[in-house]
Amino acid sequence: MRDLASLRAEFALAPGLLYMNHAAVAPWPRRAADAACRFAQENAATGAAHYPRWLETEQRLRQRLARLINAAPDDVALLKNTSEGLSTVAFGLSWGPGDSVVGVASDFPSNRVVWEALAEYGVGFRGVEVNGVADPESALMAACDASTRLLAVSWVHYVTGLTLDLERLGEFCRQRDILFCVDAIQGLGALPIDVRACRVDFLAADGHKWLLGPEGIAVFYCRPEVRDRLRLRQIGWHSLEHPGDYDRPAWSLATSARRFECGSPNLLGIHALEASLSLLEEIGADWIAGRVRGNTRRLREACRSLPRVEVRGPEEPGRWSGIVSLRVADRDSARLVSRLAAAGILCASRGGGVRLSPHFYFQDNEIERCLNALCVLIAE
Ligand SMILES: Cc1ncc(COP(=O)(O)O)c(C=O)c1O
Secondary structure (H helix, E strand, O other), rough: OOOHHHHHHHOOOOOOOOOOEOOOOOOHHHHHHHHHHHHHHHHHHHOOOOOHHHHHHHHHHHHHOOOOOOOOOOEEEOOOHHHHHHHHHOOOOOOOOOOOEEEOOOOOHHHHHHHHHHHOOOOOOEEEEOOOOOOOHHHHHOOOOOOOEEEEEEOOOOOOOOOOOOHHHHHHHHHOOOOOEEEEOOEEOEEOOOOHHHHHOOOEOOOOOOOOOOOOEEEEEHHHHHHOOOOOOOOOOOHHHOOOOOOOOOEEEEOOOHHOOOOOOOOHHHHHHHHHHHHHHEEEEEHHHHHHHHHHHHHHHHHHHHOOEEOOOOOOOOHHOOOOEEOOOOOOOOHHHHHHHHHHOOOOEEOEEEEOOOOOOOOOHHHHHHEEEEEEEHHH
């Protein structure tokens, strides 16, 4: 299913609304909204009578997420959000004074503060700047030394859209016995990823951006070989090997990544996200990435020719994602964003610039409409 008009029809966006804000919180496709409505109606009519069927949907979601990142379903946990996944790693590993974590200095707060908070265990966080640097992977690798236990990066930078070469970083980490943790929220659903090829130890991503799902339901991947290195800071019935066997006095943790799931699952979110992922899977990750990067190319090229506009982020197409950030000289970005919103174009102000983030289903004429609106605002 790759006909753009029918893909566009998968979304019930309000007429005239250009949604260029998938890097913030995405709109759901119709099928996700329908799944959530059906789930709500079923709850209202029959309570949890169909719980076994709901659990089948949960299993399907786990399988879809596993396929999306090339992992086994048993290596995937369904957590609340990216931050919870990163915290599971940070506070699950055992640290010693003098250990260090290397990461991105200008990363989204969740992927900085969680490592900085380890200072109380004597762990140092080394933040490396990756934007505007010729070889960001080399800069990150150069910051690692014998004290470095973990490299924690965002796959795609939330302001500039810079995409890091995870394969290169993962290989470096594995060779030096450094754990590799990836915040994938700004890439997953827009670009393909293979956690095995990239030698990722831990990956976390919430569903509400490029995965087109709701907030509060996230994927957490943990490489099985390092699973036992994460001490659990929260445990409940759902973390156990026999979760439904409430009368069993002796218990053990689930051998699978389900051990990271403490209690009752977010089945409402699971139903919606499962439906969103069915759409992404039908279309295919490579085709989606082609469209997403095509949008980025068009926006970057056109914005560069506008007067007083600085297009931020990487020049090399291989480093592009779905995010395009720009600054207009002498213009307040937050004001530009609200003027665009008044014209029916939703985007965000981040890092002092205007961040545009359209997804695969954008039509060329919609990109043109955004560019025209920008031209008008800049000319004022
Ligand atoms: C790179 C990055 N990490 C994490 C988050 C937030 O994650 P969550 O709300 O799922 O914890 C964001 C949100 O913008 C982000 O851009």
